[in-house]
Amino acid sequence: GAGVSQSPRYKVAKRGQDVALRCDPISGHVSLFWYQQALGQGPEFLTYFQNEAQLDKSGLPSDRFFAERPEGSVSTLKIQRTQQEDSAVYLCASSLRRPSGRNSGANVLTFGAGSRLTVL
């Protein structure tokens, strides 16, 4: 597609419910990132995929958070047993870059519009 598509744009969940957020990156983009953006804050890194491999999940805040990209394109971020502190905008970004040696070019991310999760 022309851009990064995320769905749903808005999700309201009751505390304890499971949610799944979808990201459809730009076709051919190797790298895919998930970020969490709390109100009034900058995006915080959650996890990174290179194709279907999840190479870094150090930013996932708890074991309730799980992400996958089974075929190296669409990715899903799943949050189990949601808590109020999970309320945030979840951003997906993709880039064409593959991991490389030292700084052979900048990693420019293309972001989706985000999925706003509100946990009541």
Next chain:
Amino acid sequence: GDSVTQMEGPVTLSEEAFLTINCTYTATGYPSLFWYVQYPGEGLQLLLKATKADDKGSNKGFEATYRKETTSFHLEKGSVQVSDSAVYFCALSNSGGYQKVTFGTGTKLQVIP
């Protein structure tokens, strides 16, 4: 680890005023530096970038110079417009591996007519 510090907002300016948003960073190696912008109701989009010391990134009248000696990447515009009202994020990507991007907390700019 890598981090980005930018001035807190909101910043309120009159149309045609000069804009500076300060940004400093901490990183190992040779990071690339970025400014992203988030207009109301829209996703983050790249505004400009610089990949090495003394590079100047520019776009839409905005400029920022990569200053390694002061670890800074301040955003400037000579004459702001109402349409520049948005949240601006300074960011860096580390120079190795998959180049994870780290963001600052954002600075909200409001330009009034």
